[in-house]
Amino acid sequence: MSDTRTLLIIDDCAEDRRIYRRYLLKDPSQSYQILEADSAQDGLAMCQEILCDVILLDFYLPDMSGLEILDHLKQERFETPAPVIMLTGQGDEAVAVQAMKKGVQDYLVKQHLKPDVLQLAVRNVIQHSDLQTVLSKTKEKQRFMIQQAELLAQTQAALMKEQKLNAFKSQIIRTVSCEYRMPLASILTAASTLKQHSNQLDKAKQQKFLQIIEQKARYMAKLVDDLLVCNQFELNKAQFKPQPLDLCHFFSDLVEEQRENLSDRHQLIYKMIGDHKGFWGDGGLLRQIFMNLISNAIKYSPDGGDIEFHLIGGDSQVIFYIKDKGIGIPIQEQENLFQAFCRGSNVNTIPGTGLGLAITKVCVELHGGDITLESQVGKGTKVTVTLPKRPGELNSCKESV
Numbered sequence: 001m002s003d004t005r006t007l008l009i010i011d012d013c014a015e016d017r018r019i020y021r022r023y024l025l026k027d028p029s030q031s032y033q034i035l036e037a038d039s040a041q042d043g044l045a046m047c048q049e050i051l052c053d054v055i056l057l058d059f060y061l062p063d064m065s066g067l068e069i070l071d072h073l074k075q076e077r078f079e080t081p082a083p084v085i086m087l088t089g090q091g092d093e094a095v096a097v098q099a100m101k102k103g104v105q106d107y108l109v110k111q112h113l114k115p116d117v118l119q120l121a122v123r124n125v126i127q128h129s130d131l132q133t134v135l136s137k138t139k140e141k142q143r144f145m146i147q148q149a150e151l152l153a154q155t156q157a158a159l160m161k162e163q164k165l166n167a168f169k170s171q172i173i174r175t176v177s178c179e180y181r182m183p184l185a186s187i188l189t190a191a192s193t194l195k196q197h198s199n200q201l202d203k204a205k206q207q208k209f210l211q212i213i214e215q216k217a218r219y220m221a222k223l224v225d226d227l228l229v230c231n232q233f234e235l236n237k238a239q240f241k242p243q244p245l246d247l248c249h250f251f252s253d254l255v256e257e258q259r260e261n262l263s264d265r266h267q268l269i270y271k272m273i274g275d276h277k278g279f280w281g282d283g284g285l286l287r288q289i290f291m292n293l294i295s296n297a298i299k300y301s302p303d304g305g306d307i308e309f310h311l312i313g314g315d316s317q318v319i320f321y322i323k324d325k326g327i328g329i330p331i332q333e334q335e336n337l338f339q340a341f342c343r344g345s346n347v348n349t350i351p352g353t354g355l356g357l358a359i360t361k362v363c364v365e366l367h368g369g370d371i372t373l374e375s376q377v378g379k380g381t382k383v384t385v386t387l388p389k390r391p392g393e394l395n396s397c398k399e400s401v
């Protein structure tokens, strides 16, 4: 037999209460502690005092109707109201249905009530209420577990971000210490040679040493700039301020700037077609994109050759690509090169830190654009950038080149 259950009979008829009590105490499958109240007031007062498992409620009480009692039971002071079985007279089924709508679990007609019918009805209601309790506890548990899982995921994400940042910081320290040593040594050597032996050096030699100092210092300054930019991107602090830009002029100026510093071995070809009007972009970020791609094309073409820069204007987007005939990139390494500090295995002694393409990719993405790379070892590399004319519009208006 299961635990003893507490049952409250609210009925003004003492005879009826006695009958219910007798019937229920005869139930071989369930034991009860039975309480009685002969008025609605008393019944409600008892409900406040005692936690009942079931209430048997007479529909007609002298001080309150069954429906009014139900309303009272639903009030906040009864946090988990006990399930109710309504007892009605014959012909009151319509009222009983109304009571069911108000949350009564079952109803029984008083006349000709049999012991087994009452026993079964009460047991069913108890079972149902037990199931409800288990269900709501399970739901609560589930909610708790979901909350915990969300919390865990958030913590893991924060931890991973932290780890990524730490790894990035360590890489910065490694890069600075490695990449700074060589140029710094060259600068120190050149400077001390100039200081100690300037009298013995002719003008051309002096110029050569000064050039080394300038070149190495520029390299070191770029390294610091790139690291700062990358650090900003890592911290999600990148700024994107689009403005209307005349792309033809913008790139013409950059190409001219590059041509001035170009060696005789390289030739920079600039071609543009299509409609470039109506473009909005961030000048600073676009400059980063162009400078990184052009400097790669030049740097990784040590034997010289043509470097082509093509600008193609479309209705809703612009495409530009930079093509060289340099050393190329091994196919299996191509997709990783947009990650910071990644370099190709065929760079030999060509200097670099592996930051340029990572910076370029973020700059392109800030514009809502796309960057792709095609390359063949020994044949050359082509990097294509596609940008929407108005940032945020690329996906809705893809065009073919």
Ligand code: ATP
Pocket: 226, 292, 296, 297, 300, 324, 326, 327, 328, 329, 337, 342, 343, 344, 345, 346, 347, 351, 352, 353, 354, 355, 356, 357, 358, 380, 381
């Ligand atoms: P820096 O940070 O100074 O630009 P980097 O040139 O090594 O250094 P990225 O510009 O990010 O770094 O390029 C990453 C790598 O991709 C390079 O080290 C090189 O191996 C390869 N790479 C990029 N562009 C080209 C290219 N045009 N031709 C051949 N290899 C290239």
Ligand code: MG
Pocket: 292, 295, 296, 352, 355, 356, 357
């Ligand atoms: Mg580079």
